Amino acid sequence: MNVTLTQLRYLVAVARHGSVTGAAKMLNVSQPSISVAIDAVEKNFGQKLFVRQRGSGVSPTSFGRAVVAKARQVLTETEELVGLGSSKSAVSGELVLGCFEDLAPFFAPALIRAFSERYPAVKIVVRDETFETLGRRLGDAAIDLGLTYDL
Structure with missing residues (x-):
């Protein structure tokens, strides 16, 4: 079964406006485009x-x-998914940085x-670590990121 997000948007718009004409005006697309999309989805579902x-x-x-209810849910979740990568504020939480003690201040x-x-x-x-403990803490996932230098 192939149903596109565009088809789902069209279905939701038709349901919201109660007409293909109203949906076409809102979405700024032609009425035949919406009718074809609805027909394709109905053919896929067989109903x-x-x-x-x-x-x-x-x-x-x-x-x-x-x-239509499920399409609204899918579209909402798709918007949330797309939003994950587009907003700086979407990245949150705690980052534990382990720094080799000689490099940390610099x-x-x-x-x-x-x-x-x-x-x-x-x-x-930030956690200051000795060279020996830095690798061990990374391996144990006690720190997320390690700052060291290559020997």
Whole structure:
């Protein structure tokens, strides 16, 4: 079964406006585009989604109401999914930075400042570590990121 997000948007718009004409105006697309999309979805499901009434628009069938409700949910979740990557504030939580004790005073402040400007909702915890403990803490997931140098 192939149903696109565009088809789902069209279905929801038709249900909201009660007509293909109203949905077409709202979405700024042609009426035939919406009619073709509805026909394709109905063909995929093997059932009618809307009852077309000449001169008075359309009304969803009971199956159509269920499909439109689920389509709204899918579209909302899709918007949330897309929003994850587009908002700086979407990145939040705690980041534990383990720094080799000799490097921490020279590099950690600038790294923390730059990261905090880009992701202000992230709390950064800095832990000074010896060279021996840094690798072990990374392996144990006690720290998320390690700052060291290559021997």
